[in-house]
Amino acid sequence: MEYLTLFISAVIVNNFVLTRFLGLCIFFGVSKNVNASVGMGMAVTAVMTLSSIMAWLVYTYVLVPFKLTFLTTVVFVLLIASFVQLLEMIIKKHAPALYNMWGVYLLLIATNCVVLSVPLLNVESSFSLAKSIVHAIGSGAGFGVALVLMASLREKLRLADVPKPLEGLGVAFILAGMLALSFLGFSGMISL
Amino acid sequence: MSGHSDENSNSIFKIAFNLAMTCLVSGLIIAGVYYTTADAAAQKAVDMKNAAMQALVQDADKFNPVEGHEGWYKAEKGGKTIAYVVPSESKGFGGPIQFLVAVTSEGKVLNYDIIKHNETPGLGDKGGKDPFKSQLIGKKIENLQVVKDPSDKENVQAMTGATISSRAVTNGVKKAVEEVVEFTGGK
Amino acid sequence: MKSFHGGVHPDDSKKYTAAKPIETAPLPAKVIIPLRQHIGAPVSPIVKKGDTVKKGQLIAQSDAFVSGNVHASISGKVVEIADYPHSVFGSCMSIVIENDGLDEWVEGIPVQRQWEKLDAKELSGIIREAGIVGMGGATFPTHVKLAPPPDKKIDTFILNAAECEPFLTADYRAMLEYTERIVTGVKITMKVLGVSTGYVGVEDNKPDAVKALQNAFNGTQVKVMALPTKYPQGAEKMLIKVLTGREVPSGGLPMDVGTVVQNVGTVVAISDAATKGIPLIERVVTVSGSAVKEPKNLLMRVGSTFADALSCCGGLSGELVKIINGGPMMGFAQSTMDVPVIKGTSGILFLSKKDVNYDKESACIHCGRCVEACPMGLNPSMLSVLGERQLYVEAKEEYDLLDCMECGSCVYVCPAKRKIVQYIRYAKAQNAIQAQKEQAKVAV
Amino acid sequence: MAVNEESLKMNLLTVSPSPHITSSESIPKIMWSVNAALVPAVIFAAWYFGMPAIITMLVGVVSAVATEYLVQIIRKKEVTIKDGSAVLTGLLLAMCLPPNLPWYMTAFGSFLAIAVAKQSLGGLGYNIFNPAHIGRAALMVSWPVAMTTWTKMTTPVDVVSSATPLNILKQQGYAKLIETFGDAPNMYKAMFLGMRNGSIGETSAVLLILGGLFLIYKGYIKWEVPVVMIGTVGILTWVFGPSGLFTGDAVFHMLAGGLIIGAFFMATDMVTIPITRKGQIIFALGAGLLTVLIRLKGGYPEGVCYSILLMNCVTPLIDRFVTPKKFGARR
Amino acid sequence: MQIALMVLVVMLLTGVVFGLILAFANKKFAIEVNPLIHLVEDALPKGQCGACGYAGCMAYAEAVVLNADVPPNLCVPGKAPVAKIVGELTGKAAAEIEPRIAHVRCSGSPGIAVIKYQYGGIEDCAAANLLQGGQKNCQYGCLGFGTCVKNCPFGAMTMLPSGLPYVDPEKCTGCGKCESVCPKGVIQMLLIGAKVSVNCNSKDKGAVAKKNCSAACLGCGLCKKNCEHDAIKIQNSLAVVDHKICIEKCDNPTCIAKCPTKAIEAVVKGSAAEKVAV
Amino acid sequence: MKELWSIFNKGLILENPIFVLALSLCPALAVTSSVIVSLTMGLTVMFVITANNTVVSIVRNLVNPKVRVPVYIVSIATIVTVAQLVLQAYLPDLYKALGIYLALVVVFAIILARAEVFASKNGVIRSFFDGLGMGTGFLIAMLIIGAIREIIGSGTFLGIQVMPASYNAPLMLVLPAGAFILIGYLVAGCKMLVQHIEKSKA
Numbered sequence A: 001m002e003y004l005t006l007f008i009s010a011v012i013v014n015n016f017v018l019t020r021f022l023g024l025c026i027f028f029g030v031s032k033n034v035n036a037s038v039g040m041g042m043a044v045t046a047v048m049t050l051s052s053i054m055a056w057l058v059y060t061y062v063l064v065p066f067k068l069t070f071l072t073t074v075v076f077v078l079l080i081a082s083f084v085q086l087l088e089m090i091i092k093k094h095a096p097a098l099y100n101m102w103g104v105y106l107l108l109i110a111t112n113c114v115v116l117s118v119p120l121l122n123v124e125s126s127f128s129l130a131k132s133i134v135h136a137i138g139s140g141a142g143f144g145v146a147l148v149l150m151a152s153l154r155e156k157l158r159l160a161d162v163p164k165p166l167e168g169l170g171v172a173f174i175l176a177g178m179l180a181l182s183f184l185g186f187s188g189m190i191s192l
Numbered sequence B: 001m002s003g004h005s006d007e008n009s010n011s012i013f014k015i016a017f018n019l020a021m022t023c024l025v026s027g028l029i030i031a032g033v034y035y036t037t038a039d040a041a042a043q044k045a046v047d048m049k050n051a052a053m054q055a056l057v058q059d060a061d062k063f064n065p066v067e068g069h070e071g072w073y074k075a076e077k078g079g080k081t082i083a084y085v086v087p088s089e090s091k092g093f094g095g096p097i098q099f100l101v102a103v104t105s106e107g108k109v110l111n112y113d114i115i116k117h118n119e120t121p122g123l124g125d126k127g128g129k130d131p132f133k134s135q136l137i138g139k140k141i142e143n144l145q146v147v148k149d150p151s152d153k154e155n156v157q158a159m160t161g162a163t164i165s166s167r168a169v170t171n172g173v174k175k176a177v178e179e180v181v182e183f184t185g186g187k
Numbered sequence C: 001m002k003s004f005h006g007g008v009h010p011d012d013s014k015k016y017t018a019a020k021p022i023e024t025a026p027l028p029a030k031v032i033i034p035l036r037q038h039i040g041a042p043v044s045p046i047v048k049k050g051d052t053v054k055k056g057q058l059i060a061q062s063d064a065f066v067s068g069n070v071h072a073s074i075s076g077k078v079v080e081i082a083d084y085p086h087s088v089f090g091s092c093m094s095i096v097i098e099n100d101g102l103d104e105w106v107e108g109i110p111v112q113r114q115w116e117k118l119d120a121k122e123l124s125g126i127i128r129e130a131g132i133v134g135m136g137g138a139t140f141p142t143h144v145k146l147a148p149p150p151d152k153k154i155d156t157f158i159l160n161a162a163e164c165e166p167f168l169t170a171d172y173r174a175m176l177e178y179t180e181r182i183v184t185g186v187k188i189t190m191k192v193l194g195v196s197t198g199y200v201g202v203e204d205n206k207p208d209a210v211k212a213l214q215n216a217f218n219g220t221q222v223k224v225m226a227l228p229t230k231y232p233q234g235a236e237k238m239l240i241k242v243l244t245g246r247e248v249p250s251g252g253l254p255m256d257v258g259t260v261v262q263n264v265g266t267v268v269a270i271s272d273a274a275t276k277g278i279p280l281i282e283r284v285v286t287v288s289g290s291a292v293k294e295p296k297n298l299l300m301r302v303g304s305t306f307a308d309a310l311s312c313c314g315g316l317s318g319e320l321v322k323i324i325n326g327g328p329m330m331g332f333a334q335s336t337m338d339v340p341v342i343k344g345t346s347g348i349l350f351l352s353k354k355d356v357n358y359d360k361e362s363a364c365i366h367c368g369r370c371v372e373a374c375p376m377g378l379n380p381s382m383l384s385v386l387g388e389r390q391l392y393v394e395a396k397e398e399y400d401l402l403d404c405m406e407c408g409s410c411v412y413v414c415p416a417k418r419k420i421v422q423y424i425r426y427a428k429a430q431n432a433i434q435a436q437k438e439q440a441k442v443a444v
Numbered sequence D: 001m002a003v004n005e006e007s008l009k010m011n012l013l014t015v016s017p018s019p020h021i022t023s024s025e026s027i028p029k030i031m032w033s034v035n036a037a038l039v040p041a042v043i044f045a046a047w048y049f050g051m052p053a054i055i056t057m058l059v060g061v062v063s064a065v066a067t068e069y070l071v072q073i074i075r076k077k078e079v080t081i082k083d084g085s086a087v088l089t090g091l092l093l094a095m096c097l098p099p100n101l102p103w104y105m106t107a108f109g110s111f112l113a114i115a116v117a118k119q120s121l122g123g124l125g126y127n128i129f130n131p132a133h134i135g136r137a138a139l140m141v142s143w144p145v146a147m148t149t150w151t152k153m154t155t156p157v158d159v160v161s162s163a164t165p166l167n168i169l170k171q172q173g174y175a176k177l178i179e180t181f182g183d184a185p186n187m188y189k190a191m192f193l194g195m196r197n198g199s200i201g202e203t204s205a206v207l208l209i210l211g212g213l214f215l216i217y218k219g220y221i222k223w224e225v226p227v228v229m230i231g232t233v234g235i236l237t238w239v240f241g242p243s244g245l246f247t248g249d250a251v252f253h254m255l256a257g258g259l260i261i262g263a264f265f266m267a268t269d270m271v272t273i274p275i276t277r278k279g280q281i282i283f284a285l286g287a288g289l290l291t292v293l294i295r296l297k298g299g300y301p302e303g304v305c306y307s308i309l310l311m312n313c314v315t316p317l318i319d320r321f322v323t324p325k326k327f328g329a330r331r
Numbered sequence E: 001m002q003i004a005l006m007v008l009v010v011m012l013l014t015g016v017v018f019g020l021i022l023a024f025a026n027k028k029f030a031i032e033v034n035p036l037i038h039l040v041e042d043a044l045p046k047g048q049c050g051a052c053g054y055a056g057c058m059a060y061a062e063a064v065v066l067n068a069d070v071p072p073n074l075c076v077p078g079k080a081p082v083a084k085i086v087g088e089l090t091g092k093a094a095a096e097i098e099p100r101i102a103h104v105r106c107s108g109s110p111g112i113a114v115i116k117y118q119y120g121g122i123e124d125c126a127a128a129n130l131l132q133g134g135q136k137n138c139q140y141g142c143l144g145f146g147t148c149v150k151n152c153p154f155g156a157m158t159m160l161p162s163g164l165p166y167v168d169p170e171k172c173t174g175c176g177k178c179e180s181v182c183p184k185g186v187i188q189m190l191l192i193g194a195k196v197s198v199n200c201n202s203k204d205k206g207a208v209a210k211k212n213c214s215a216a217c218l219g220c221g222l223c224k225k226n227c228e229h230d231a232i233k234i235q236n237s238l239a240v241v242d243h244k245i246c247i248e249k250c251d252n253p254t255c256i257a258k259c260p261t262k263a264i265e266a267v268v269k270g271s272a273a274e275k276v277a278v
Numbered sequence F: 001m002k003e004l005w006s007i008f009n010k011g012l013i014l015e016n017p018i019f020v021l022a023l024s025l026c027p028a029l030a031v032t033s034s035v036i037v038s039l040t041m042g043l044t045v046m047f048v049i050t051a052n053n054t055v056v057s058i059v060r061n062l063v064n065p066k067v068r069v070p071v072y073i074v075s076i077a078t079i080v081t082v083a084q085l086v087l088q089a090y091l092p093d094l095y096k097a098l099g100i101y102l103a104l105v106v107v108f109a110i111i112l113a114r115a116e117v118f119a120s121k122n123g124v125i126r127s128f129f130d131g132l133g134m135g136t137g138f139l140i141a142m143l144i145i146g147a148i149r150e151i152i153g154s155g156t157f158l159g160i161q162v163m164p165a166s167y168n169a170p171l172m173l174v175l176p177a178g179a180f181i182l183i184g185y186l187v188a189g190c191k192m193l194v195q196h197i198e199k200s201k202a
């Protein structure tokens, strides 16, 4: 139950994009069409989960015992960047089909705040390994949901008569605002 | 663009060395800074903690950790325990709320401080400020009860528009009081 | 009775002419006979300026199979072969014949023939010679339709007597007055096709026509069915669906589901050609609309002008703002009265202000009426928006642009008064241009 | 083409694409009909809540229309305030607000509804979210206290603060609710007629249903939407009752809050819902589901507004996957 | 002090480990890529922002190198300089061509040209063209619904009150978009420096053309006769000027004076605008 | 000098990292509900981006292209960690207010982007000014957003009451939804400004 709550909370109630403002660069950058956003959502979830696991292990078994927690940032970011780069190379070489599907998004993810923040939040909230994984998957799914919704709204808006200065980024922000307003309906639903 | 054709510079060890050196330099710098700031940071942390507790129990002249209870402090004045400062936590509107609660030895709320919360600014976050705060001060367990009836002066009036936060704050404080009362055995 | 999805119920406005028997129009002083009156290869004139021609004389033809012969509709002198306004294409090369008032048949016409003695091939040849094309509006050469490729097995013939367009009553009057010729025409067509099952689909707002045809077809394999009155009941895909339950696949033709559909006027022409050897030189035209003094059903020679039609009907009554060739749902608006009646002209409408709407179009409000109305199951709202934004490739590839038959049901119901059909035509045209460009690229 | 335009047009025939006849429906006709359908409920509200409600509705409408006018002038677009859609947005927004809301808040909500939710995305027909609900949701986050303070005038001078039925249910439980009204049938009657506290326009279920029926009769809304949405709420609240499965008070939930007005007038806003019938049913189903989720599990007593907004978010996706059945599609 | 040492150890180890992994991976998983892609990628800002519509700079680099249709100027943060480099690398920078400017060769505003019907459709030239070739009797003239204006990517065109489009010579880049969207082929790309222009597109015979529009080129050939340099030809009843000859040889355009309908005129900066004033 | 000025200058408006380049959007929303926090974050980023640009441009020729990204990231992360340690030791309140976003400065796309686009190809001084300009642009954007949100959403500026006491602030602006919408309009405004500038230049 606890895990379910954590998961739902990460997906909807405390959606990363809409209530915590993380990963906005990709959120606005890749939400131009639905297909790309689905791929991105899956890629983010996968990377987030795997790096959460590794980061948790490094943190628990290296940084904490040696009282080096102030190195968290450096180590995590290096870990994620290297891991993503590695992943990208492997996939590109051995699963070109998979790479074509969503491998290309990996590069975007390598240095991105949403991917770094999940491991950081995990250790900050002293989650267990299992909880960290659930949290990571939930956060990724929430990110994906927001991304897909946003993409579908923007696809619809492409056909609209938006005032010139607002076209593109401006109206995307306004949409995100209204999306966030709607998601407030879930607030108070789950308190952790 | 330099390295694309240059086989030599691409050898495994060169690459690894490159990154390793960067990390080493980085480590040197961080270690250096850490070394110079560590004491100040530690000192600051202790100061802040003391200042926070001092603000809660203004009369106290000394704070001593309570054995066996992580994070608990006895506030002493002239060697006499006048209050306990204990951490507490409850579920609010937007997530967990963390407190530091000062409870008198008689089991009354002396004061409290919200350390971390995710309540809505302007609404739920008023739970750590007056006038809501002053309502709780001096109350005992029995009256740490949220009501929405303005005529009821005994209990705690909910903040308008933030009943959930009101309850959460009150319950968090109450939990601390209950623990202290249990610890002191009611005396 | 099965029905098709969608469709609309405009006021049928047939009251103006429904009770008016077919009247033969007086001979015009001259006729303008366009060389393009059909779909397919254009024909070339075989007469020249100054030639004298007789009624029924072949004056233009083509070697191509998909084409339709053109005959003189009056006797007289060829005075000009030049570009003239055309009711569908804007303008077209036409042969102008000045009436000599004699109205003489060319030699060999009419003949008395026992069509029963002829075989399918001979009949088909006669139909081709007579220049018969579909008179329901599409003007597809009939002999081509009656000669489906061998891999398409035809088992059902359908007579399209729905006449679902408002105002028009030409087919209706023909059903009442030319019943015998219709029966003959249907029999001939079925013989050519070699089928034994036939249907006649009539909208149920013409009960007497249903009765007349039922009596006439009594004892044959042909079933006369009264269909609910709903536009576009007469669209062949809808008609086939309603009568046989078969759905013509996207991009397909009636023959893909084993059927051939023919208009009432067409079978009358077939009957005339087979029994009397008369080529297609005249047809029934409904002249109607709120700006006509005496609306009528006229039997008119091909090449008479719309102005001739108007003068037969007592001229104008009220301010004329629009002239339409065909029905109000699918017809073409004209910029002049001097356009000729052609083989496909089923009606001429003279409309005054009260029939024409000048509402401004606004953005689509997604009311979904067009989606509900579209008999083809398309999303007209999306098609119009994509057309407006020039995203015509997307319209074709993701929203089945090419399946639209431009019936106009969607426009009829749209509260935003969007000119959906025009956007669709525009998008189709742009796609065609695109395709041409690509082909040119490949060729290079 | 300014040169002697009129004289040029004289005696020229009009050539336009087919079809040449159209039905008599138009956007202004639809919008004003919806406004008309709300009139009974508006009159009831004016009588029941008195002056504050009248002022709120006036402010809502006037500021919506003024905003529309201003923005269209600034955008150099044709001014379309006469088509009734801005009036409708302002009115519907006002009808979803507590009667005593300070006027500037109403105006702020109306302004946001038109300027942000509608015109910034291109104007009528292009908005993705229901403008009135965006206005309401924005007010809810801006001044939550005022938006959840329910006062009722008992006499023209006497104002008492009291809770709405859903508030009572959420905070004091079902028993207290029944106690407030006497007994259950009494409560149903009061709620059906509208003799209860709540937002200006939402109280009188019977008048709203009447207006809704008129719109269904005119063909402006599809009956499936309100039926499915209210039905979903009824069934789910009955199943997930307070004391175990199948113990809920479905009738209460169907009559309470903004459900009736929301289902008849807002979940049917064609601009912001899917275009196909099937899509609209899915929309209504989802909205009903979310309403119940928020009412039973959420932080707010009422969830109609948010559930409709949330379904607005997925409308493009529904439209993408629920398409009309194509004639002649190869199977 | 101990901690500081540990920092060094940990950081060094981390560096070595990741460095080795990456280096090894680089060898192990190296795949051949078009080297151009790398060059292009190098030129891109690598903000990985996705503003180009691709999933990151690498993806865009790949697309722009491999796909002939992808333009080199999609990178928003990079702006013009990057677009230029990318264009050079991929050979997509529209090779410097003779500078041209759009010219509207129709002067038949309504009233001058005969109108045959009142148009009641959507405001778009290509759409209007589908209805009997538009509302003008002349089948070659400008329809005046401004499809060219709407499609000019540089906002160089405006619709004049006379119902004809006007090209702002300051803004026109000669991209030719307007030429390609005009259903009537009214727009011609003129060489910059052209001295005279024929402001008519009608291929109708003189009499017909004259009936349809009082400003029409009749194809009478007076201009041709008056040209000393043989720069004008009559094709399809329309005068066609070889501007190269004009530019090189002519400094006194005598052709202009004789035209009975003023269909041929001198090109003056802003001439179209002046015409309106009259 | 003029060239340096133009390098510095472009980050302010024409290539404003937030409003125009749309990089590093998270902090622009997350830590701008009050001016003081915006200021701190802005200064931090300004410091990091300038320092990193300088460092990268110094070491640019020593870096193997295969590990370029990791090396730059380590460099950024080091600078951030230093900032973290210093803030923690001397300004713990602000350190708390910035929360997780301080650590996330590492991955703000603008920093890496400048390193790759500019610093890795240009000399130290130019890189320094580029960083400074971008950082300043970032800071300005943060301050504008922070000021509007604080004044309208809370009625205060730098914590001081500036609106009349009767002012009933709409909470929306301090919440996510309002922030998104506000920035949407600011982006549009900046776009108009950029167009205006480019027009008057041409």
Ligand SMILES: Cc1cc2nc3c(=O)[nH]c(=O)nc-3n(C[C@H](O)[C@H](O)[C@H](O)COP(=O)(O)O)c2cc1C
Binding pocket: A184, A188, B093, B094, B119, B120, B121, B123, B124, B125, B158, B159, B160, B161, B162, B163, B164, B165, B166, D140, D141, D144, D148, D299, D300, D301, F175
């Ligand atoms: C944006 C927003 C934020 C809110 N934040 C809180 C909060 O922090 N704490 C709280 O108790 N209620 C909060 N609420 C309000 C509650 O959800 C709900 O309105 C409350 O239960 C109203 O009941 P009351 O007026 O009886 O207190 C918030 C509402 C909104 C719209």
Ligand SMILES: Cc1cc2nc3c(=O)[nH]c(=O)nc-3n(C[C@H](O)[C@H](O)[C@H](O)COP(=O)(O)O)c2cc1C
Binding pocket: C133, C134, C135, C136, C137, C138, C139, C140, C160, C161, C162, C163, C164, C165, C232, C233, C234, C235, C236, C237, C261, C262, C263, C264, C266, C330, C405, C406, C407
């Ligand atoms: C929307 C629409 C409506 C039509 N209505 C009729 C009609 O009422 N009567 C008719 O004979 N043909 C109608 N047609 C034409 C038929 O689809 C078909 O072309 C015709 O019946 C074939 O017969 P023909 O070749 O003898 O003309 C309609 C076509 C369309 C697309």
Ligand SMILES: Cc1cc2nc3c(=O)[nH]c(=O)nc-3n(C[C@H](O)[C@H](O)[C@H](O)COP(=O)(O)O)c2cc1C
Binding pocket: D095, D096, D163, D164, D165, D166, D167, D197, D198, D199, D201, D202, D256, D257, D258, D259, D261, D262, D263, D266, D300, D301, D302, D303, D304, D305, D306, D307
């Ligand atoms: C169409 C409509 C939708 C509404 N949606 C909401 C909502 O989503 N959240 C909410 O708190 N109130 C909403 N309200 C207002 C509530 O009905 C009112 O705020 C109150 O919470 C419930 O009062 P009740 O007990 O009379 O139902 C809405 C009102 C209307 C008319």
Ligand SMILES: Cc1cc2nc3c(=O)[nH]c(=O)nc-3n(C[C@H](O)[C@H](O)[C@H](O)CO)c2cc1C
Binding pocket: D030, D031, D034, D085, D086, D088, D089, D090, D092, D118, D123, D124, D125, D126, D127, D130, D131, D132, D133, D215, D220, D221, D265, D266, D267, D268, D269, D270, D271, D272
């Ligand atoms: C049946 C119907 C329901 C409507 N409901 C709403 C509504 O809930 N909110 C609103 O702002 N406008 C509503 N409108 C008006 C109109 O659609 C609205 O102004 C557009 O959403 C603005 O583009 C409605 C219109 C109709 C016909």
Ligand code: SF4
Binding pocket: C373, C374, C375, C376, C377, C378, C379, C380, C403, C404, C405, C406, C407, C408, C409, C410, C411, C420, C421, C424
């Ligand atoms: S015109 Fe085309 S889109 Fe419109 S209803 Fe007819 S078939 Fe459907």
Ligand code: SF4
Binding pocket: C363, C364, C365, C366, C367, C368, C369, C370, C371, C380, C381, C384, C410, C413, C414, C415, C416, C417, C418, C420
């Ligand atoms: S009928 Fe008109 S307004 Fe309605 S959805 Fe179709 S195009 Fe849009």
Ligand code: SF4
Binding pocket: E104, E125, E141, E142, E143, E144, E145, E146, E147, E148, E149, E165, E181, E182, E183, E184, E185, E186, E187
């Ligand atoms: S020049 Fe061509 S595209 Fe431009 S307005 Fe004239 S007809 Fe239309």
Ligand code: SF4
Binding pocket: E101, E102, E151, E152, E153, E154, E155, E156, E157, E167, E171, E172, E173, E174, E175, E176, E177, E178, E179
């Ligand atoms: S489209 Fe191109 S050629 Fe035409 S006016 Fe505009 S810039 Fe000039």
Ligand code: FES
Binding pocket: A022, A023, A024, A025, A026, A112, A113, A114, F023, F024, F025, F026, F027, F107, F108, F109
């Ligand atoms: S994703 Fe760019 S700053 Fe967060």
